[in-house]
Amino acid sequence: MNENLFTPFSAPTILNQPATIPIILFPTLLILTPKHPINNRLATIQQNLTRFTLKQMMMTHNAKGQTWSLMLTSLITFTATTNLLGLMPYSFTPTTQLSMNLAMAIPLWAGTVMVGLRFKTKNSLAHLLPQGTPTPLIPMLVAIETISLLIQPVALAVRLTANITAGHLLMHLIGNTVLALSTTNLSMALLASTLLVLLTILEIAVALIQAYVFTLLISLYLRNNT
Amino acid sequence: MTGSGSRHLPPQDLCLHETGMSSGHQDSKMASVISVKDKKLLEVKLGELPSWILMQDFSPSGIFRAFQRGYYWYYKYIDVRKGSISGVTMVLACYVLFSYCLSYKHLKRERLRKYY
Numbered sequence: 001m002n003e004n005l006f007t008p009f010s011a012p013t014i015l016n017q018p019a020t021i022p023i024i025l026f027p028t029l030l031i032l033t034p035k036h037p038i039n040n041r042l043a044t045i046q047q048n049l050t051r052f053t054l055k056q057m058m059m060t061h062n063a064k065g066q067t068w069s070l071m072l073t074s075l076i077t078f079t080a081t082t083n084l085l086g087l088m089p090y091s092f093t094p095t096t097q098l099s100m101n102l103a104m105a106i107p108l109w110a111g112t113v114m115v116g117l118r119f120k121t122k123n124s125l126a127h128l129l130p131q132g133t134p135t136p137l138i139p140m141l142v143a144i145e146t147i148s149l150l151i152q153p154v155a156l157a158v159r160l161t162a163n164i165t166a167g168h169l170l171m172h173l174i175g176n177t178v179l180a181l182s183t184t185n186l187s188m189a190l191l192a193s194t195l196l197v198l199l200t201i202l203e204i205a206v207a208l209i210q211a212y213v214f215t216l217l218i219s220l221y222l223r224n225n226t
Numbered sequence: 227m228t229g230s231g232s233r234h235l236p237p238q239d240l241c242l243h244e245t246g247m248s249s250g251h252q253d254s255k256m257a258s259v260i261s262v263k264d265k266k267l268l269e270v271k272l273g274e275l276p277s278w279i280l281m282q283d284f285s286p287s288g289i290f291r292a293f294q295r296g297y298y299w300y301y302k303y304i305d306v307r308k309g310s311i312s313g314v315t316m317v318l319a320c321y322v323l324f325s326y327c328l329s330y331k332h333l334k335r336e337r338l339r340k341y342y
Contacts, residue, residue: 007332012325019328029297030317042309088318090325090333179338 008172009165012092024094027081050077057213064119065220072213075104079209083164087202096165101157109153112220160212167202174198 012019034043053076058069079095086093094100116124128145129138174195182188270278282288300317326333 008329010332012328013331014328026321030314040307040309042313085318085321088325089322090329091321092325092328 005169005172008092008168009096011097020092020094023092024082024100027078027085030081031077061220068220071108072216075108075216076209076213079160079212083205083209086164086168087199087205093164093168095160096168098157098161101160102153105153105156105160108216109156112216113149115220156212156216164205167198167205171195171198171202 012023032043032046034040034047038044039047050073054069054073057072057076058066061068082093082095085091086095113124128142128149130141130145133141174191178188178191178195181191267278283291300313306313
């Protein structure tokens with residue numbers, strides 16, 4: 001048993017010095033920077049993936065929204081590589097820390113709101129009231145919509161944190177169970193298969209990144225276009 | 227060559243070696259000695275290992291140059307025409323080992339059962 005189930009989530013230290021910054025910067029080593037027009041196989045794969053995600057994300061935006069493409073592409077690349085690296089055996093995932101996710105979510109959300117308020121003030125304020133509401137309900141609905149707007153960054157951050165943390169925790173628990181049962185009971189085979197299935201499903205952590213960027217995207221889209 | 231300057235022999239050592247061989251026996255023995263600091267790791271004798279480690283450059287620019295050297299060494303496994311997963315797997319294996327070392331302090335208390 002672990003001395004405490006949450007020790008894998010504690011901040012890593014090298015000789016009692018915090019080592020989070022090298023670990024956060026590690027995914028950059030895995031991303032190639034090809035310099036030729038036609039590259040080798042790995043660089044072409046990476047290039048094609050980037051082009052595919054970029055096209056999918058930025059298709060729905062107008063010119064002003066597309067100035068955000070670098071920000072959003074780097075966001076999705078960083079979150080995807082960080083979450084996938086967290087599936088390695090003893091690694092530390094920085095996105096399990098709420099502090100980091102809040103630091104990512106709040107500035108980006110605030111940026112979208114400010115862009116909307118500055119360039120299309122009337123439109124963005126008009127979003128606070130859905131179309132076709134009966135007149136007596138209007139004050140309450142404005143309050144509700146404001147609250148739902150203000151809760152967006154917190155929801156983004158907490159969603160990412162909770163999903164990744166819960167997945168890692170579950171894998172630890174099931175792994176410990178399999179190990180403990182392997183001596184007494186051979187229903188370990190069943191549980192091992194559950195672990196494997198869970199691992200595969202957890203690689204839909206990448207889908208979580210999609211969710212992250214997409215929700216960010218949706219708010220940007222609304223602010224800019226409508 | 228970027229990042230590998232401190233690893234190659236400086237040119238004057240090679241010239242001295244050649245002139246030493248042509249002029250005399252004693253001169254050649256003295257001229258072919260390379261200082262311990264400049265040797266690569268595989269050429270250092272075992273007795274010299276602590277002094278080799280201590281003589282390495284631990285300043286920030288030295289550490290940066292070491293990382294740069296490592297990166298370019300790694301790049302020759304990645305920058306090939308038909309790359310495969312073996313290049314990335316090397317890095318990931320090292321990353322797993324590194325993370326194990328980081329979390330050893332917690333891991334050494336793990337037991338399969340509370341009482342044996």
